[in-house]
Amino acid sequence: MQQEKTPNRAATPGGDGRVGLLDSLRGFAILGILLINVQSFGLLSSAFLNPKALGEPPVADYSVWLITHLLVDEKFITILTLLFGAGIVLMAERSKLEAQEFERVFRRRMLWLLGIGLAHGLLLWRGDILTSYAICAMAAVHFRNRTPWQLLKIALVLLLVPTVIAVLMTIGLHFLPPERLQEIANAHWLPSREVIRSEVALYTGPWLSTMGARALDGLTIQGWMLITERFWRVLALMLIGMALLRIGFLRGQWEPQQYRRIGLRALAIGLPLVALGVLLNEVFGWDLRYSLYLGDIANYWASALVAIGWIALLALLFQFNLLGRISLWLTAVGRLALSNYLLQTLICASLFYGFGLGLYGELDRPMLLLVVLGIWITQILLSIWYLKHFKVGPFEWAWRRASARPLFA
Template sequence: MTDPIMSPGEQRPEPVLAGERNQTLDVLRGMAILGILVLNIQSFAMPSFAYIVPTAWGDFTGANFAVWLASHLLADQKFVTIFSLLFGAGIVLMAERQQAKGLSAAGLHYRRMAWLALFGLLHAYLIWYGDILLTLALCGAAAYLVWRLPPAALVGIGLVAIAIPATCWGALGMTLSHWPDEAIAGLEHDWGPAAIEEARWEYQVYNAGWLAQMPHRAMMALYLQTFVLVFHSFWAISGLMCLGMALYKAGWLTGQASAWTYHLALGLAVLVGLPVIGLGVMHNMQRGWDATWPFVGMQFNYWGSLLVAGGWIAAAVLLVRHQWLSRVRQALSAVGQTALSNYLFQSLLCTFIFYGHGLGAFGDITRLGQLGLVLVVWSIQIALSLWWVRRYRFGPMEWLWRSMTYRRRQPMRRVANL
């Protein structure tokens, strides 16, 4: 979704040629798009509170617990992290190409972000409230201001930004012992009985028609675009974009860094990241997923995900560098080249499967069943993406995005020499 837009040259945009694409970035982007569905499907399929408190809805034993645990350890926040890093890399890549042609990148970038924000608003209010496109656009607009800085400065800014929400939530949690009893009681009520009642209401709403869903969809979208954006996601994702810029400039995201750095990232993911997240699981289960989760319980996965995401990136780089599993690389690359289209396709297909204006399976599919559906959706997306990129230069939404950004209809079909 963050692949670069080519410079228009003499006010005429040119498509990205096949030989100019970086396969590592395409593979990473495809991996992120497919991986993000592993967690998003829980929000498509179940009431929103079940994403935070997995015991709030459905069976949480046996195979269903195993699916949740694996997805939490390996996927939750990891692929959104990769997605955000790649977005930051894409900002630098686009800006450098513009500058190399003696053109200003700022106007193009902000026009690009404005259209992405519009896509995000339409997606959030008309299809699925869990949209990330608007957040990416707003964070991308802010992150662009620092793209020229050297990698070390970008790393510093990125880590500080990422630490802001975690530090604020942690500091707030330290004040809990000084809260009045009625405030504590209110928090526990909102986290317990009120949240369960909300989940039951969601079950009824999303098994009804599209219009009946609108009030809740709009309420959730607005909550994510205001409170969550201001106090959490803006800082976390903007910081990740800055890290992505630094990692791109250092050649790490494009597979040009030393081999030992990728093996180190894999080691840190396995030996540090996963154990930290595992400790968080034990902590939250012992506490019964209580109301302290936002202040303490979320910290384990928040920080551990950075290392596990780095391990996923390292694995993908080694996959490309050593030319392993050619069909897997081709599949991920094809999905990555059509990432925006695939992201929106996931929402359209999954809301049709789960919501009342489609098959109406909301709240009735176990986590094991959700995993099966993820594999089905992946199969469809990979097959369609491979078919599409052999015939067209851009995915359908990528084509629309570029055409609107450059204010000129882009060529779509491939020609024989591409």
């Protein structure tokens, strides 16, 4: 008679004091976000925002967009952000420093991350998230001792801010003169041939001569996103991550039936809500005045539910050791999360930008999936090999060493 499997919560803590589930979730998130980020690297900016920016897409292209939008877009970056917030609490728990000294050291660490993020965003890729993480974490650390319920209430208020901004921006679009609205559409939503040629030249031309324009483009995008959405959302998700760690959800300490129930319910609510958002965009014909801001509201709210669903289901598989080798792969990638995140940029920039193969705007979404698969295999193999020889990733080591000393002696 076959013996029934029982959950193995003892496998959750890592041997070096790490929480094994968190490392697996980080690896899961880092690999998952590439499905979206590769589209930001390889597609025109308008095509990234609007799947019909260049006209009615082929069925295969739209199908890839739809599946990744439903299952991945904003979901995996949400997981990563929740884990960042949880990491703040773990750092505080393990620190032997007094509260004020811990905050001082933590701020110094985040200032270095801010520097890494700015270099990453201005020199290589306008989609950088590290800058936002550093800024929001310096605010989030002050909430680390709040109760889970207090953290959730504050997070809900913060999450409402981008929704209000989106509504106001949508109203504003309806009052713009037709010529100004057309100008915005040409630049960001339904690009003219001239805009397409200009953007392709910017990212495939000589790297040094276009650096200033690209840096300005990246700074503008990063600043606008930080003000209108990222600061509020990222900070809120960090606080939710703190709460989820405190109640044991992210530590793998819940009962299997709890994870199963939460996971299925979160996906059963979240996925139809994302699909409803897509349907409404189709009903409005992907009109700039609706889709640019209001069209993303459904995914904005549902992505947190879907992310929690993925976490719950992965925790369930982790408890019963059902992932097998995949768990080892995810853990290896997750332990080198910063290095793997930046490695994805280096590989993608080399494929799509001017100092490399210059494939920007040349590949459709199905072809980009093959690129993702190749990068996944590369990162998994490299991470496993690296951890056999070293304990800390190269960028993690450099970040730790740099932030060990005061910025200004």
